[in-house]
Amino acid sequence: MTQPMDAPRRSPLNRGRVLRAAVALADHCGIDALSMRRLADELGVVPMALYKHVANKEQLLDGMVDVVAGEIDPPVTGADWQAAVRQRILSARRVLLRHPWASRVIESRASPTPVVLDYMNSLAGMFRAGGLSVDLVHHAMHALGSRMWGFTQELFSAAPAPDPQARAVMLRELAGRYPYIAEIAAAATHDEGSLVGQGCDDQFEFEFALDLLLDGLARLHQHGWTPSRPK
Amino acid sequence: MTQPMDAPRRSPLNRGRVLRAAVALADHCGIDALSMRRLADELGVVPMALYKHVANKEQLLDGMVDVVAGEIDPPVTGADWQAAVRQRILSARRVLLRHPWASRVIESRASPTPVVLDYMNSLAGMFRAGGLSVDLVHHAMHALGSRMWGFTQELFSAAPAPDPQARAVMLRELAGRYPYIAEIAAAATHDEGSLVGQGCDDQFEFEFALDLLLDGLARLHQHGWTPSRPK
C-alpha cells in the first residue's frame, strides 16, 4: 500500500551524483548560487541528505575541483617538453573556460586533493622528462602558479562593454587621470572590441604570458641554470 | 540628566575610521572574522550604523583595498625601468605581507577603485618611461597579473609543518604516488624547513618568477618586439 511501483523509487544518491550536480549547478547559475540547500533542491532531496555523501561544503568544493581536474587531457607524448607542457596547460585552460567558477574555487582550496596532486605531479614530470633539474622544476611550478590551471587572475574582468559612444567618453575621462591605462585601452579598442577586459584577446594574453615563462625557463635550462648560479 | 559629560561623547564615525578598523580587524583576526556585526562591535556601535558610511560590504572591501594600496611606496626615480618596476612590486609585496588577507580580497573585487587604477597606471607609466611600446606594456601588465600586487597564488599554502619524523613518513608515501612532487619536496626540505610551502623560500620564489617575466620582457623589448612579429 506504500505505492511501491508508481514512483520508480529514485536511485539513491551517491557522492558522484552529488558532485556532478554541483558542477552543473555552478556552471548554469554561478558559484554564488551554489548552496547546500539549493543543491539539495536540485536533487529533489532535503539539505541534510547531502551530508551523508560529503562531509561539509568545503569537501563538496574539493570534489568539484576533482571533477574538473579530471577533464584535463592527459599529456601528449613525443613532443619536446616545452610544447608538451604548453599543450597540457592549454587543455586545462579549455576546461576552465567551460567552468568559469572553477578558478576561484581552485584558489580557495586549503590543501590539494589527490586528483589535484596527480595533475601537478604529472606536470612536474613533464619538465623532468625534458631534462630540467629538480630545482628548476620546483621554481617553474611556482612561477606558473595558477597559470598551470589555465587561468590568470583577470583582475577586474567585469567590463559591461557599453556602446562605442559611451566608450569614447569613458576613454576621454580615463585619459585625464590614468593616461597610461587609457592609451592601452585605446590601442586595444582600435583593434577589437571595447574597454580592457574585452577589448583585448584573453586567449592571446594568456599564451603570451605562458610563452614568456616557458621560453624563460627554456633559456635558463639551456644555459645550465643551477640554484647557486642565477640567470 | 542625560549625562552629557561623563562619557566624552565618542567622536562620530566616518568612512576613514571604519576602513582602518576593518583593516586592523582583518589583520588581527583574519578576513573570515570580518563581518559587519563584528566590525560594528569593534567600533562600539550597532551594525547598521556602518551603513551610513559604506554602502555595503563589497564597498567596505573596496575601501580596505584602497587603504593597503595606499601603503605601497611611490616609484623610485633614476633607475632603469626594470629595476624600478622590480622595486615597486617588491614594495607592494612587503605591504601585502603585512596584510595577508589582502591578496584574496584584491582578487575578489569586481571592478577597480580609483586608488587601484592609480597604482596600475603608474606601473604602466614606468614601463612606458623605459621605452616599451604600448602593446608590450599591455601584455606586460597581463603577464604580471596579480604578481604586480606582490603576491602569487600560493596554491595550497597551509602546510602544518610537522616534526621531522612525521615529515619523512609523509615524504615516503608521497613518493609512491607523486614521485615528482616528492623529489621537489625532498630537495626543498634538505635545504631548509618542512614540506612544500614552508620548505621553500617564498620570497625567493616570488623574485625568481618576477625576474623571469621582467627579463623576458626586457629581451622582447631589446629585440624590437611588435604585435605582428612575436618572439
Next chain:
DNA sequence: AGGGTAAGGTGTACGGCGTACACGGGTCAA
C-alpha cells in the same frame, strides 16, 4: 521466520550572516 544492523533520507532547530526599513535624538540654520 525473526531480529539486528547499517545506510540513507527527513524534520527541526540554532547561531550566524547581510541588510531593508522605520525611528529617534542631536545640531544647526532660517
Next chain:
DNA sequence: TTGACCCGTGTACGCCGTACACCTTACCCT
C-alpha cells in the same frame, strides 16, 4: 521656534551551513 539634516538605533527578514534525533528500508545472520 521650527524644520531639516546627520547619524546612530532597534527590529525584522530571509538566507546560510550544519548538529542532532528520528524514521524507513534493505539486508544478513541465526
